[in-house]
Amino acid sequence: MRATPSVEVSQVHPFARRLPWLVAGFVLLDVYLNLPNVVQVPPVAWLGLYAAFFPLAHGVGRLSGAGGLGELGLAPHRGWGRNLLLGFVFCAAFWALKYALLWALGAFRVEGVRPAGDLAVLGAQALLAMFLSSATDDVLLRGYLFRHLSGHLSAGVLVALTTSLYVVNHAWSMHLTPGDAVFLGLLGLMFSLALVRTGSLWLSIGLHWGGNVAYRLHDGFDAQGGVLRRVELARAPWHEGVGLAVTALALAALFLLFRFTVRSEREGPLSPRG
Template sequence: MHSAHSHAPSAASVDSPVVSRPLGVRLLWMGVGFAVMDVYLNVPNFVQLAPVAWLGLYAAFFPLAHAVGRWTGAGGLGALGLAPHRGWARNLGLGFVFCSALWALKYVVLWALGAFQIEGARPAGEISGLVLQAALAMLLSSATDDVLVRGYLVRHLSGVLSAGALVAFTTFVYVINHAWYVHLTLESSLYLGLLGVMFSLALVRTGSLWLSIGLHWGGNVVYRLYDGFDAQGGVLRRVMLPEAPWHEGVKLAMTALTLAALFLLFRFTEKSEREGPLFARG
């Protein structure tokens, strides 16, 4: 099983000045940079954008993150977890297949237990368009979120916090950051918390974002194929039955099962050869 290094990275292994600044200054710059990128990513919550403009805005996030990362002393996109390494594509693909399969299983279980009925499928032309839109849009959405909430924060804090503390902190930020567009309830916070732990563990275990992005991407694609965009519906025509209290329990249980199964997936993933802050200590 591939695992992260257990020692704290030395200054010699870091290719940016992030570790040479006083801690208070580092945290200040980290916070300012995070705020800039976070507000940028949430522009669609306040301004109505056409799909092409939305995709362009998210694609432009990557040069912004590169610039902000260098400006705050964390380094560019490679230092934030997007540097290619041996097995990076394998990690991305494994994460996508793993999470999409388990998310599909979750919806099959909900259907089998009577959460909804299936009346048919959308026309083939609409399905192909939805698949393409879901694949591209969710790749950008997943990758931007992982760079911001995990790669950027872990890069700044891994010389300060242990691996467990990094997972806890980035998970907390991930949950709270959904308040931009999700009404946080106990159930939704637990669900997001399980996801946050899963994505953060993928980063600290492999030393890069590729596995995390694959997991995130796979789950989001299946969700969009199930639910569609802007209440337009997914690939199947569904009739939702009255909501039962156990529905949320099933969703949480399947997400927890996915998190537990992740430790088996780690046996088949590759660890980045890159030494430095994306390998958390402890």
């Protein structure tokens, strides 16, 4: 009898082979980033942990097949500094507008300004700590996922996915109200659209950084508060609405900002993967 020909086993798609590494790498980096929210550490150790994220992400990115920090969206390109600065000023200005409106509408009363020495320390802390916090978050939730999944999912799906994960990921460190979820969703959408528009993370990091610095200058890091010595007045339901309205306005204005940004000419997070 003639032998029955053997059935050729189809090869596994390269992406399917990388998928476990993608998930394992994401979980590792996410758990690492959230350690300071679970275990209280001194400020210097906090900064060290966040700074050490970058070499860790570089190694994890290479092992998972995404590439190093440059491929994850941090490669310098023509106009990268401009994108970073534009994003910073843009969001800082909108957050300043939000706080000014809340003051004008009676959400708090200003009783003075912190001493100059305290202001200098607070400003330095806000600039450095919030840059690390913003950049690490963008590398993980946007650069890492876009780099791995571009070519397999559309840009629209990736924007929706990374925005949703941005909201969910904050459940580690805060009890989300519906208003918080909407606010974070608007922010996540801004940051992801910035990546789609420019092909790198610099504009997204600038937006994230500027908003966070303005927030820290307003609220501070400790019980001493921010730049202004404030007395919070009775909270009204519309206070949260003011913040959401300003954030929605910033999202709409972002499309005007895009006209002044520079797109990366290099291979970036949106390039297809095999």
